[in-house]
Amino acid sequence: MAIAYLNGKIISSNDPVLPIDERGHQFGDGVYEVIRVYNGRVFMMPEHMERFFKSAEAIKLNVGKSSEEIMAIVDDLIERSGLQDCDVYMQATRGIAPRNHLFPNVPASISMTVKPSKHVNEEVRESGAKIKLLPDERWQNCWIKSLNLLPNILAKQEAFESGALEAVLIRDGYITEGSSSNFFIVKNGEILTAPATNHILHGITRIAVKEMALELDIPFREQAFTSDELLAADEAFLTSTTQEILPVVEVDGQKIGNGKPGEVVKKLYELFLEKM
Numbered sequence: 001m002a003i004a005y006l007n008g009k010i011i012s013s014n015d016p017v018l019p020i021d022e023r024g025h026q027f028g029d030g031v032y033e034v035i036r037v038y039n040g041r042v043f044m045m046p047e048h049m050e051r052f053f054k055s056a057e058a059i060k061l062n063v064g065k066s067s068e069e070i071m072a073i074v075d076d077l078i079e080r081s082g083l084q085d086c087d088v089y090m091q092a093t094r095g096i097a098p099r100n101h102l103f104p105n106v107p108a109s110i111s112m113t114v115k116p117s118k119h120v121n122e123e124v125r126e127s128g129a130k131i132k133l134l135p136d137e138r139w140q141n142c143w144i145k146s147l148n149l150l151p152n153i154l155a156k157q158e159a160f161e162s163g164a165l166e167a168v169l170i171r172d173g174y175i176t177e178g179s180s181s182n183f184f185i186v187k188n189g190e191i192l193t194a195p196a197t198n199h200i201l202h203g204i205t206r207i208a209v210k211e212m213a214l215e216l217d218i219p220f221r222e223q224a225f226t227s228d229e230l231l232a233a234d235e236a237f238l239t240s241t242t243q244e245i246l247p248v249v250e251v252d253g254q255k256i257g258n259g260k261p262g263e264v265v266k267k268l269y270e271l272f273l274e275k276m
């Protein structure tokens with residue numbers, strides 16, 4: 001059963017609970033995480049907690065709870081939901097106060113939902129995804145998991161309307177990441193992905209891929225690459241908590257490699273399935 005939490009109360013995810021003067025709602029003034037639960041086990045929770053608190057600190061937001069307290073709430077919600085495979089969404093905002101750009105002196109609002117996991121369409125997982133390249137119009141602090149996702153939403157919608165699953169973004173001639181994923185290519189057996197600078201979200205699944213590449217003895221290089229390098233790649237794939245590791249086979253109508261999911265991404269996903 002889907003379940004939700006707001007500032008200490010367990011609620012139904014359909015309850016109308018949001019006060020008008022809530023800063024997440026009015027300003028997008030907050031940060032969030034999306035976490036996956038496999039077989040009742042929260043996947044890579046320490047990494048998610050570290051990123052959550054780093055994001056909060058970056059926007060000068062005092063969450064008002066420790067990482068242990070947040071984890072205890074998550075565990076309790078998962079248990080109450082009775083779900084084994086689910087997605088946890090959590091966000092912290094700068095609280096409830098009359099609308100004013102300046103920081104209010106009120107406690108942060110913390111809300112969460114636990115819902116059954118969304119799964120990637122089986123056919124897309126089998127045959128690979130299509131993507132669309134679009135300009136990266138976001139701000140300079142993409143490493144902060146901020147609630148402000150307007151450029152991401154607009155890019156994803158444009159990609160979707162063109163028949164692609166994901167928008168992959170280009171800044172100053174180099175590919176950064178997807179609108180809601182990190183992006184990788186494979187060339188001559190080596191994995192390449194944009195370095196973890198301020199221009200990308202430091203994805204948790206990206207960390208998992210880096211660790212698995214080491215385990216599988218596959219060279220892994222964090223180096224920016226261009227759309228020409230993408231088109232000349234042998235394989236491409238994207239990663240995110242909800243999409244896991246997903247092969248990409250077509251960019252703006254052009255095939256990558258032989259147009260089929262490659263061996264490297266298959267190996268990574270097989271190992272990922274063992275770890276989840």
Ligand SMILES: Cc1ncc(COP(=O)(O)O)c(C=O)c1O
Nearest residue numbers: 180181182201203204205240241
């Ligand atoms: C912009 C962006 N990049 C990358 C990711 C992947 O991050 P993670 O693997 O932590 O889900 C996401 C996830 O939603 C995202 O929104």
